[in-house]
Amino acid sequence: MIALASASPRRRSLLEMAGYTVSVHPANVDEVHRGEEPVTWAKRLAADKARATATDLTVVAADTVVHRDGVLFDKPRDRAHACELLRALSGQTHTVTTAWVVRRGAVVHDGAVHTRVTFRALSDATIARYVATGEADDKAGAYAVQGVGAALIARVEGSLLNVVGLPLDEVIAALSAVGETPR
Numbered sequence: 001m002i003a004l005a006s007a008s009p010r011r012r013s014l015l016e017m018a019g020y021t022v023s024v025h026p027a028n029v030d031e032v033h034r035g036e037e038p039v040t041w042a043k044r045l046a047a048d049k050a051r052a053t054a055t056d057l058t059v060v061a062a063d064t065v066v067h068r069d070g071v072l073f074d075k076p077r078d079r080a081h082a083c084e085l086l087r088a089l090s091g092q093t094h095t096v097t098t099a100w101v102v103r104r105g106a107v108v109h110d111g112a113v114h115t116r117v118t119f120r121a122l123s124d125a126t127i128a129r130y131v132a133t134g135e136a137d138d139k140a141g142a143y144a145v146q147g148v149g150a151a152l153i154a155r156v157e158g159s160l161l162n163v164v165g166l167p168l169d170e171v172i173a174a175l176s177a178v179g180e181t182p183r
Contacts, residue, residue, distance in 0.1 A: 073085050
């Protein structure tokens with residue numbers, strides 16, 4: 001069994017689909033952005049989540065950020081903000097970075113995976129319809145590639161699962177390195 005330092009149902013589902021038994025241990029860490037560069041912020045948060053999860057189990061922690069040219073596209077404050085974020089991403093290419101940590105006792109493996117995502121040019125009506133679904137709520141960049149938001153995307157270059165929130169290839173390799181195998 002592994003401890004997931006996140007309440008994310010997507011991360012849990014991905015690990016379970018890969019054959020792991022998962023115990024959810026949401027980490028209580030300060031997620032306030034302190035003006036850090038987006039990738040640095042994601043790495044700090046993933047490390048903080050892994051450290052904050054006190055358990056004898058192997059811990060998996062991650063943080064996903066959407067960014068372009070050093071600008072962070074965080075979770076929307078409300079639906080009007082979600083529309084603003086999506087307008088800024090419309091017709092543009094941005095990067096989704098997931099920083100991850102696998103910790104078993106004192107042994108730590110970590111990394112960050114970067115995926116480039118290009119949005120279609122979106123009309124205000126398309127953005128409004130999408131935001132009205134509620135899917136943008138609480139999602140970095142105000143979209144979910146694994147849901148209705150897939151229709152907003154023209155191209156993904158790199159790991160699709162990274163955009164969902166957990167780059168499984170790298171995390172499974174790290175789990176294997178600390179002796180964790182699927183059930």
